[in-house]
Amino acid sequence: MSNRIGWIGLGRMGEAMAKKLIKAGHDVNVWNRTASKAAPLAEAGATIVASKQDLASCQAVFTMVSTTDDLKEVLFAEGGLVAGASKPRMVIDSSSISQEGSAEIRERLEAMGVGYLCAPVSGNAKVAKAGKLLLVASGPKALYEEVEAMLQAMARRVMWVGEGELARVWKIAHNTMFGVVIQNLCEITVMAEKAGIPRHVFLESINDSVVGSMYTRYKTPMLTNLTFDQVTFTPKLLLKDMDLGLGAAKAYGVPMPAAAATRESIARMVGRGYEDIDFAVLLKEMAADSGLELKSENVKMSDGLES
Ligand SMILES: NC(=O)c1ccc[n+]([C@@H]2O[C@H](COP(=O)([O-])OP(=O)(O)OC[C@H]3O[C@@H](n4cnc5c(N)ncnc54)[C@H](OP(=O)(O)O)[C@@H]3O)[C@@H](O)[C@H]2O)c1
Known part of the structure; x- marks a missing residue:
């Protein structure tokens, strides 16, 4: 096994x-x-491979795709990383x-002898570029400790919150608040x-008050100057996350009236x-x-x- x-x-x-x-x-x-989106990475020093299976000999493979189904596809479908x-x-x-999709993916990977860590992040691409992401991981502690230095290379702080899919629950909770805050901030x-x-x-004034945050501060220029074409995160991805939040709320029997109104x-x-x-x-x-x-x-x- 290489260090690739x-x-x-x-x-x-x-x-x-990846650039970090x-x-x-x-x-x-x-x-x-x-494929065209890989070009800037080559300029930064990465090797571009032609297929996902070309990455199968790597020590660790990071994935950052859109949805649960997309992750299943890149891993298990024909030509997939572990196929x-x-x-x-x-x-x-x-x-x-x-959480459910992640548990299913863990079961399938671990049955093949492939370790699996959940490593969701807080922060958008600009935050990532500035090295200011928060990365929260879950899965086997030993695996986390093995790759902690790599995770630290991408974030200002990394945390391990426990075994299994707990980092998914963390991210779902985080993004539910993310949605509710922007809803209320706009209102x-x-x-x-x-x-x-x-x-x-x-x-x-809100940014400088007790309820201001890094989030309200970095959305302020866009809300002031209406520069919505500088996309950090799309409405569709936010809807996916609100649905994940409400799905988790239902699974754990937790009423979430503010999240429900925001979802609509x-x-x-x-x-x-x-x-x-x-x-x-x-x-x-x-x-x-x-009006x-x-x-x-x-x-x-x-x-x-x-x-
Ligand atoms: N943007 C944010 O602020 C933010 C912050 C934290 C977490 N997230 C989460 O991070 C993930 C990525 O977000 P993003 O903003 O980077 O999204 P994005 O710009 O839309 O990128 C999605 C990436 O996934 C790939 N992909 C999607 N479906 C695929 C499939 N079926 N097979 C192969 N590749 C596929 C896309 O490939 P193509 O280039 O071919 O389309 C692209 O590389 C999402 O789960 C999002 O919720 C986003």
Whole structure:
């Protein structure tokens, strides 16, 4: 078994995270379904492979794809990473997927002798580029300790929360709050603007209050200047996460009224056809519901993530 590291999935997050591993000096080999997206990685020093099975001789293969079904496909479908005779020693997945799907994937991988760690993250691609992700892992502790240094190369902090799929539950809870906060932030911003407070003034005051956070701060420039084309995370991915949150709430018998209302609002936004746009476009929807026509305030401001 070589020290080669494999990477599958070079979307917004995968590209930024894989680059951190390369920068830390690892021998990173990458595959992406849309081959053209791998080119920037080659420039950064990665080796591009032609098929997923070319990564089967790697010590560890990281995956960062969209949904549970996508992860199953890249692993087990024809031509999948573990569908051939040779297998990697372990798979480390950072996609935001369901707990049940993750447990099924663990069972299948472990039955083949392949170790499996869940390693979801908090932060968008810009946060990843700035080296400020939080990475929360679960699975066998010994496996986590073996790869902890690699995980640290991609994040400002890494944590192990327990065995099995517990990191999935953590991520689902995190992203449920992520949805609820943007919903509420958009609602109150529209209310404040309709009452007469300029948007950037209101948002800056919230950022500096007890309820401000890294999240409200880095969404502020986009909400002020309406730059929703600078996509960090799409409405469709957020809807997937709200559904995962409500699915977990049902499984554990926990009522989540705020998350349920937010889910419907996000679903309506997705239904209105928003595709390749940032989820913060929700502000526009909330404004339209209130008869408010939004205009960019064209204020130069920092999201606190510039390096
Ligand atoms: N963006 C964020 O702020 C953020 C933050 C934390 C976690 N996440 C989670 O991280 C994951 C990736 O997010 P992202 O924003 O990077 O998404 P993205 O930009 O849409 O990238 C998705 C990646 O998955 C690949 N993929 C999807 N389905 C596939 C399939 N069936 N077979 C092979 N490859 C497939 C895509 O390949 P192609 O290039 O060929 O389409 C692409 O490389 C999601 O689970 C998301 O919920 C996102």
